[in-house]
Amino acid sequence: xxxxxxxxxxxxxxxxxxxxxxxxxxxxxxxxxxxxxxxxxxxxxxxxxxxxxxxxxxxxxxxxxxxxxxxxxxxxxxxxxxxxxxxxxxxxxxxxxxxxxxxxxxxxxxxxxxxxxxxxxxxxxxxxxxxxxxxxxxxxxxxxxxxxxxxxxxxxxxxxxxxxxxxxxxxxxxxxxxxxxxxxxxxxxxxxxxxxxxxxxxxxxxxxxxxxxx
Amino acid sequence: xxxxxxxxxxxxxxxxxxxxxxxxxxxxxxxxxxxxxxxxxxxxxxxxxxxxxxxxxxxxxxxxxxxxxxxxxxxxxxxxxxxxxxxxxxxxxxxxxxxxxxxxxxxxxxxxxxxxxxxxxxxxxxxxxxxxxxxxxxxxxxxxxxxxxxxxxxxxxxxxxxxxxxxxxxxxxxxxxxxxxxxxxxxxxxxxxxxxx
Amino acid sequence: xxxxxxxxxxxxxxxxxxxxxxxxxxxxxxxxxxxxxxxxxxxxxxxxxxxxxxxxxxxxxxxxxxxxxxxxxxxxxxxxxxxxxxxxxxxxxxxxxxxxxxxxxxxxxxxxxxxxxxxxxxxxxxxxxxxxxxxxxxxxxxxxxxxxxxxxxxxxxxxxxxxxxxxxxxxxxxxxxxxxxxxxxxxxxxxxxxxxxxxxxxxxxxxxxxxxxxxxxxxxxxxxxxxxxxxxxxxxxxxxxxxxxxxxxxxxxxxxxxxxxxxxxxxxxxxxxxxxxxxxxxxxxxxxxxxxxxxxxxxxxxxxxxxxxxxxxxxxxxxxxxxxxxxxxxxxxxxxxxxxxxxxxxxxxxxxxxxxxxxxxxxxxxxxxxxxxxxxxxxxxxxxxxxxxxxxxxxxxxxxxxxxxxx
Numbered sequence: 001x002x003x004x005x006x007x008x009x010x011x012x013x014x015x016x017x018x019x020x021x022x023x024x025x026x027x028x029x030x031x032x033x034x035x036x037x038x039x040x041x042x043x044x045x046x047x048x049x050x051x052x053x054x055x056x057x058x059x060x061x062x063x064x065x066x067x068x069x070x071x072x073x074x075x076x077x078x079x080x081x082x083x084x085x086x087x088x089x090x091x092x093x094x095x096x097x098x099x100x101x102x103x104x105x106x107x108x109x110x111x112x113x114x115x116x117x118x119x120x121x122x123x124x125x126x127x128x129x130x131x132x133x134x135x136x137x138x139x140x141x142x143x144x145x146x147x148x149x150x151x152x153x154x155x156x157x158x159x160x161x162x163x164x165x166x167x168x169x170x171x172x173x174x175x176x177x178x179x180x181x182x183x184x185x186x187x188x189x190x191x192x193x194x195x196x197x198x199x200x201x202x203x204x205x206x207x208x209x210x211x212x213x214x
Numbered sequence: 215x216x217x218x219x220x221x222x223x224x225x226x227x228x229x230x231x232x233x234x235x236x237x238x239x240x241x242x243x244x245x246x247x248x249x250x251x252x253x254x255x256x257x258x259x260x261x262x263x264x265x266x267x268x269x270x271x272x273x274x275x276x277x278x279x280x281x282x283x284x285x286x287x288x289x290x291x292x293x294x295x296x297x298x299x300x301x302x303x304x305x306x307x308x309x310x311x312x313x314x315x316x317x318x319x320x321x322x323x324x325x326x327x328x329x330x331x332x333x334x335x336x337x338x339x340x341x342x343x344x345x346x347x348x349x350x351x352x353x354x355x356x357x358x359x360x361x362x363x364x365x366x367x368x369x370x371x372x373x374x375x376x377x378x379x380x381x382x383x384x385x386x387x388x389x390x391x392x393x394x395x396x397x398x399x400x401x402x403x404x405x406x407x408x409x410x411x
Numbered sequence: 412x413x414x415x416x417x418x419x420x421x422x423x424x425x426x427x428x429x430x431x432x433x434x435x436x437x438x439x440x441x442x443x444x445x446x447x448x449x450x451x452x453x454x455x456x457x458x459x460x461x462x463x464x465x466x467x468x469x470x471x472x473x474x475x476x477x478x479x480x481x482x483x484x485x486x487x488x489x490x491x492x493x494x495x496x497x498x499x500x501x502x503x504x505x506x507x508x509x510x511x512x513x514x515x516x517x518x519x520x521x522x523x524x525x526x527x528x529x530x531x532x533x534x535x536x537x538x539x540x541x542x543x544x545x546x547x548x549x550x551x552x553x554x555x556x557x558x559x560x561x562x563x564x565x566x567x568x569x570x571x572x573x574x575x576x577x578x579x580x581x582x583x584x585x586x587x588x589x590x591x592x593x594x595x596x597x598x599x600x601x602x603x604x605x606x607x608x609x610x611x612x613x614x615x616x617x618x619x620x621x622x623x624x625x626x627x628x629x630x631x632x633x634x635x636x637x638x639x640x641x642x643x644x645x646x647x648x649x650x651x652x653x654x655x656x657x658x659x660x661x662x663x664x665x666x667x668x669x670x671x672x673x674x675x676x677x678x679x680x681x682x683x684x685x686x687x688x689x690x691x692x693x694x695x696x697x698x699x700x701x702x703x704x705x706x707x708x709x710x711x712x713x714x715x716x717x718x719x720x721x722x723x724x725x726x727x728x729x730x731x732x733x734x735x736x737x738x739x740x741x742x743x744x745x746x747x748x749x750x751x752x753x754x755x756x757x758x759x760x761x762x763x764x765x766x767x768x769x770x771x772x773x774x775x776x777x778x779x780x781x782x783x784x785x786x787x788x789x790x791x792x793x794x795x796x797x798x799x800x801x802x803x804x805x806x807x808x809x810x811x812x813x814x815x816x817x818x
Contacts, residue, residue, distance in 0.1 A: 128636030
């Protein structure tokens with residue numbers, strides 16, 4: 001650990017000279033080690049993104065951490081996304097990792113089925129994953145296997161559903177003082193009444209507003 | 215369930231500043247050689263309203279505006295609120311500033327219950343008054359769902375001048391309140407409607 | 412005879428520690444966080460944190476709002492320095508939409524962001540002073556926060572939750588009064604800050620209170636995901652402004668202060684020094700802005716008609732401007748699909764925005780990477796074996812803002 005620290009402290013101050021690690025190289029190292037299991041390599045806005053089956057997520061994270069060339073030793077962020085229109089792969093857990101010395105970021109996704117959302121926990125490797133995984137569980141219901149304290153963190157403990165999933169509405173349906181029709185949602189007529197699961201319609205899918213007024 | 219509205223008037227008198235020190239106005243009454251007779255209500259109201267001790271229940275952004283109000287630029291201490299206390303037993307005015315989530319609702323109610331009569335509540339900011347911009351499943355849409363509120367100060371966040379205006383209206387209410395109000399059946403009915411004994 | 416009348420709770424005779432609830436409402440917790448401490452006399456044995464008392468579901472709200480309606484939400488993340496959050500959000504949108512901002516806009520953004528950073532560090536450090544018993548510094552320094560608020564008011568109209576800027580720049584050019592106030596700030600503030608430092612930096616009581624309180628080593632800090640002043644106090648010089656420069660920070664010269672032990676005193680000193688560095692950045696940016704002359708001095712936004720409202724004279728006279736105005740206000744503009752992660756150096760650490768767009772008007776998923784959420788996890792490790800009064804100082808020196816923690 002002390003050598004790690006020394007290398008971090010030394011090389012951070014020299015970072016402009018050490019930009020030799022490229023996305024191509026990382027992709028090559030990953031495919032060498034894991035073969036066909038890592039897939040879907042893309043580079044949106046310059047950040048290498050890839051995915052793998054959820055069973056090997058710890059193996060991939062450990063590889064990225066321990067390898068002396070890759071050194072992704074900082075977990076920037078851990079979150080989840082709900083894709084209701086991908087049956088079998090509805091919940092995606094997204095890890096953002098950062099190599100502080102070479103200043104490279106990488107995004108790693110694992111997909112899981114919503115009926116059995118078990119993913120191995122990363123708390124053994126990164127202490128920061130503790131609360132991030134609790135938040136992900138609270139919002140989406142992803143069950144992190146091996147987490148020391150997996151309970152709700154931001155919502156009330158008695159809540160029995162996972163609110164950030166797309167099928168649940170934003171507003172508290174039991175409130176009586178806000179009139180949804182006046183606020184432009186759930187009313188019967190007019191602009192702003194086209195509702196979808198996630199509350200927005202792409203231009204091409206919208207019908208003419210005048211068609212709906214009777 | 216109807217709650218009677220109490221009339222509120224401004225207690226600002228436009229008088230020119232002829233002296234360096236201005237004293238509080240005398241209540242109406244009869245005075246003569248060496249005596250001054252007025253009603254007990256007015257005297258106690260005068261004393262109470264110029265020495266309100268607030269309990270700042272600051273949760274979010276409005277709390278920072280409250281800190282600015284307590285600072286030297288917009289001094290709240292000149293209205294008698296020099297000592298802000300955090301112990302409910304010793305405070306008169308519960309200033310709820312900021313968003314109250316559903317997880318926090320029972321805490322607000324608990325703090326209100328621990329306060330001793332007479333007590334007043336001011337809801338500072340849009341979130342405390344009505345939920346503000348957060349019309350979501352986790353935010354209480356106004357603290358008047360859990361405690362009876364006397365004055366609402368709108369704004370997101372309200373300027374310090376607005377917070378001071380809210381405190382001045384509370385002073386108005388305090389100064390004109392009848393001494394028997396807290397034992398009256400209307401007040402008991404108000405508390406019953408919130409489930410408070 | 413006495414034991415027959417008293418019924419004690421289970422296990423309370425064997426229990427040797429006291430449970431103290433540092434509850435959600437407490438004068439020393441700045442914001443609503445709860446801490447249940449197990450104390451052995453004055454020493455802390457363990458702590459348990461509960462947050463979520465101000466959970467406002469920002470991420471769910473963001474899925475229902477077009478881009479400009481999300482800016483007021485980002486304001487309320489770290490509300491002591493809301494312009495940084497707003498700028499970070501606009502920079503994220505510009506990355507997604509592929510908008511390049513002109514240099515003058517970048518320099519003006521740097522002026523606003525550094526003012527916000529100074530204002531946040533002012534609160535944090537003076538509150539550390541208040542928690543250790545010195546109230547005067549806080550009152551003295553709040554006066555200069557009012558001056559910073561006045562500068563914001565000249566640009567955007569609001570003091571605290573600013574909603575400042577637009578995608579591509581600012582809503583209006585900085586007027587002369589704003590620059591005069593900035594000059595007044597640059598002239599008067601260094602003296603004030605020197606006085607504040609004289610009050611605290613070598614003050615024996617303050618040093619004995621804070622040295623050794625809540626230390627953290629660099630590798631534990633990195634493992635916990637610390638960023639910002641808390642990580643720099645532990646010895647790692649990671650600053651997003653230098654590592655992934657945004658908004659033309661690469662044109663400026665400044666140093667990054669680094670501590671050694673990561674305890675409260677180091678954090679205090681790092682924030683103090685960062686204020687000096689921000690002042691230097693402000694002076695450099697102001698000088699660079701004044702070098703723009705003539706027509707260039709009138710540029711305050713990039714040319715992005717899909718998201719920036721055209722000026723009203725054009726809307727009333729030109730067809731194209733009228734159509735853009737209609738489309739923007741009625742929300743008929745779609746974003747390109749894609750996913751982007753952009754982070755800025757917030758006053759408290761790396762504030763990240765993970766934005767997934769599916770081609771509609773509103774984000775498909777927006778996740779905020781909030782630094783305060785990450786710091787509070789480490790609280791148990793920071794206060795193990797510490798005294799009760801250290802627990803309070805550690806909490807305030809980490810600069811935990813509840814609005815950002817719970818989002």
